[in-house]
Amino acid sequence: MITQLSRILSPARCLAKVSADSRKRVLEKISEMCANELSDIVSRDIFDAFVARERLGSTAMGQGVAVPHVRFDGIEQPIAVLLQLLNPVDYDAPDKQKVDLFFGFLVPVGAQGEHLRVLSQVAGMFGDEAMREELRKAENEQILYQLVLDHERKSLARDDTLPGLIGGDEDDGQIDEKN
Secondary structure, eight states: OOOOHHHHOOGGGEEEEEOOOSHHHHHHHHHHHHHTTSTTOOHHHHHHHHHHHHHHOOOEEETTEEOOEEEETTOSSOEEEEEEEEEEEOOOOTTOOOEEEEEEEEEETTOHHHHHHHHHHHHHHHTOHHHHHHHHHOOSHHHHHHHHHHHHHHHHHHHTSSTTTSSOTTOOSOOOOOO
């Protein structure tokens, strides 16, 4: 089962050309954007959860990208934010590069499988050098969001290339015993 990033991200939670001068400011921005769409949850609680997670180890992946993520009590569905910074910030990346692309997300506390699926999808997206460069060149929020949708569509198409095995059009759920 593939988690669709388009299900947890929206154009309103994509920001291009963000000015942030530190890890703290980035996490504050991600927290604010999530809290704006979650009733009865304040951004400070989200921020504190991100800070606690970062104390366990940096969520920077290298290549100028980071994926701050936490399991968060009080939400029913995952929610994500995509930020493209004007200027990269220090983020304790394993390759020592500063970070300018952030995909931050929250998942419900009991959603470990969903958490891992989102991490896998984001790692695949950010692992694509051409995708990272396109995200860095994006001039606005709509382009950022569209790039994620396009990448997701390509990923889903690749996963559908094995008809009869995983999600192909001819798969009726039955095992073909002729072969």
